[in-house]
Amino acid sequence: MQWHVWPAILLILIGCLGALPAAAAESNPFSTKPTTHHGLKWRIGYLEGGPYSNYPLNLKALVAALADLGWVETVDSIPLGSEADTSLLWRWISRNIKSDYLTFVADAYWSSNWDGKKRRIQNRRAVIKRLTTKKDIDLMLAMGTWAGQDLATNRHHVPTIVISSSNPVGAKIIKSEQDSGFDHVNARVDPTRYERQLRIFHDIVGFTRLGIVSESDTVEGKTYAAINDVQRVAGEKHFDILSCHAPFSKVTQEEAFQAVLRCHRQLAPKVDAFYITVHRGVDLQRMPELLAPFYEYKVPTFSQSGSQEVQAGVLLSIARAGFKYIAEFHAQTIAKIFNGAKPHDLDQLFQDPPRIAINTRTARIIGYDPPMEILNMADEIY
Structure with a gap:
């Protein structure tokens, strides 16, 4: 393969982007100052489609960002527990996070465990029933695409923040980047995020055959994999796509993992680069097994998800600083809602600062000597 030195024009472009504010300029006058709900604490609930490695990281970062704004007391450390399971994390947060202004409600937690046939339907009904009858939840965190789809409805009107959805417009959670379509819904969007990733990857590697894995027979699967x-x-860029179908819904975690592993083994000899897409079968604890085919065939990899997968052995991704920047965006949105703003009226557009994460051990394994331009741009080097 012909490795490319990162073009100077791309370095200039990324340097300029990095100098811009992390989010679009906010013209809305609403304060982010901590306040109570008529003397009572705001009550927050949580819904997710199922366990996924990004979800606990997003939730932990959100609590830290709320602490930075003064809404909750700062804690030295928040235990993640399982890499993908937010249930124990939510329980810990609900019991241990101290605040005069808000509370994470212990029993307002729902996970569908990627069961789209039964559990998801039951949870959707249960959540909406609680929001419309008991009415004891002031804001919902909808973690991921499934949760966003389930709560982006006029069957309730509780403010809902959609977090960690790959493409909320494509998944029909919101109407557009500027308009969620619901007064009570706000979903972060970055419409060119994955295009930027792929252009950077191509500028570095110069591949002609890119491999990807997706659940290709569902809208959600295509959306997750961009x-x-x-x-x-x-x-x-004039490259070919070699794709492989791997189900992630309606299967067990082990079945999802084995499907991705089969695809990796099938595609590794046929491609000269691989885009590790968002998929339930991509298990951080088993990345050496998933990445072994690419090490064997000297195939460079790029993580769509982020730098936690680079730390686990993927060659490249965009550094996300533990989801710090996106968490700050969501925390400010929540603070403005609690100060009287409608979710619909607040910005949804937010671009991650374009910083690189690279795994130098993986680079050595596949025979890649990264130029200094890339190392100088890297925020996270493993």
């Missing part, structure tokens, strides 16, 4: 973005950049 299929439309991959196809768009493939047309622009």
Whole structure:
């Protein structure tokens, strides 16, 4: 493979982007100052589609960002527990986070465990029933695409913050980048995030055959894997896409993992680069097994999800600083809602600062000597 030195023009572009504010300029006058709900604490609930490695990291970062704004007391450390399971984390937060202004309600937690046939339907009904009858929840955190889809409805009107959805517009959670379509819904969007990732990856590697894995027979699967973005950049950069179907819903965690592993073994000899997409089968604890085919065939990899997968052995990704920046965005949105703003009226557009994460051990394994330009741009080096 012909490795490319990162073009100077791209370095200049990324340097300029990095100098911009992390979010679009906010014209809304609402304060982020801590306040109570008519003398009572605001009550927050949580819904997710199922366990996923990004979810606990997002939740932990959100609590830290709320602490930075003064809404909760600062804690030295928040235990993650399982890499993917937020239930223990939510329980810990509900019991241990101290605040005069808000509370994370212990029994207002729902996970569908990726059961789209039964559990998801039951949870959707249970959550909406509680929001509309008991009415004891003031704001819902909808973690991921499934949760966003389930709560982006006029069957309730409780403010809902959609977190960690790959493409909320494509998943039909919100109407557009500017308009959620619901007064009570706000979903972070970054419409060109994955296109930027792929362009950076191509500028570095110069591949002609890119491998990807997705659940190709569902809208959610295509959305998670950013299929439309991959196809768009493939047309622009003139590379071929070699894809492999691996189910993540309606299967067990082990079945999802084995499906991804089969795809990796099948595609590794055929591609000269691989885009590790968002998929339930991508298990951080078992990354050496998942990445072994790419090490064997000297295939460079890029993580769509973020730098936690680079730390686990993927070659490259965008550094996300433990989700600090996106958590600050969501925390400010929540603070403004509690100060009287409608979720619909607040910004949804937020771009991650474009900083690189690289695994130098993986680079050595696959025979890649990263140029100094890339190392100088890297915020996270493993």
